[in-house]
Amino acid sequence: MFTKNPTSHRPIRSFVIRSGRLTNSQRKAIDQHWDRYVVNNQSLSQPVWPMLSEKAELIVEIGFGMGDSLLEMASDEPTKIFIGIEVHRPGIGKLLHNIAENKLRNLWIIYQDAKEAMTNCFESNSIDKILILFPDPWTKKRHQKRRLVQPDFISLLTEKIKPGGVLHLATDWEPYAQQMLELLEQAEGLVNENGSSNYWEHPKRPTTKFEQRGKKLGHGVWDLLFKKSVS
Template sequence: MPEAADVRVFRERPVSFVRRSGRMSEAQERAWDELSDRYLLEIPRAEAATSVHPGSTIDPERVYGRRAPLVVEIGSGQGHAIVHAAASRPGTDFLAVEVFRAGLARTMLDADRAGVANLRLAEANAPEVLTHLLPEGSVDELWIFFPDPWHKKRHTKRRLIEPGFLPSVQRVLRPGGVVRLATDWEDYARQMRTVFDEAAGFDRDFAGEWAERHPGRVLTAFERKGERAGRSIRDLTYRRTGSR
């Protein structure tokens, strides 16, 4: 049994994901080996495998080789939405944040097939990306589509969207920047709305009860699964206020 002083604490807060190590297909293994140098950011780690070492901030202009609007997707899954968006908007830069390695490999494979050059991937815990990796005020749009709902009552405390997460969101968004959210779990949608409505630094960017579907959000497996289960998709959009 280690002494109390020797016990390592990887993170102060529980992560909002389960890192599934699912087996990759041969094509995904090949994509990981051949395309990582082009698409995957090299991220200095702290103790945990998907952590970001404090102070390891990137310079987007250097990473992408230009100055352009930056869109970040948290929990990009297999990359369907972000690859489509990057291919459709070559004048904008995109960053996919995901911990599921097979999903990242699929994203790289599809990006390569589509000839996408304005996309990079971060294999990292999203809150640490927002706190350490991205510069303050560097993001024009932040996408959080279908985050893990942790729908069992005893697990809801693990949800990503809670008051303690919002200062990191506010930090990376430029003034006037937008955060877009979508979920197929009504109670989580209402929680998201309450958290953002009550937070300083954000204004609703929609009228009525829910936002219109973001036209840049393509239909994904998560959305189809929710619809087959009879769950309605709810969107929210908030705009960052203030000058800093």
């Protein structure tokens, strides 16, 4: 688990801690709301699990960036529980500000590398939906090992999703989309909801900040939706 000021790094990470300064509002939100809304595997059981025991659906977004689309999803579906995982402190500050401002009671944050958070914080077969929207594409060949969507990570996510639950990925980098499609088609226990080898043409989700940036640069968008088999 990271502290509020992480210093340690593992050899291969799917992210670089960006040095972007916190705005006053982000810093204030971190100071005021961190303890209430940022959970780890110790504290997750306190606010979150009582609501889950009421059979609320659990949705997890990995790498929510500045958090605007996660906020929109959680606001639109107040009876579902949302957990966002992120390592970018300005994004966490912004989302904390917005959670408090909008008085949301169904959205929490985990500040940790998603690979560790998924291993430590969630039971097997416990998540209804996992979203990874526009993960860093790591376009240079020598960096591709840093891509988040890798066979081991897909296996971990599949283990944590409930039978019948789904994994929703999106990217604006076509070679990464092709790699995702290939890996997910091969993954044990996952079935393409749009038919073998097909992307999701009309995905149901908010537009994200990174997606808007890509569209301005003329990038396409590829969404993938895979369901965990029930057997």
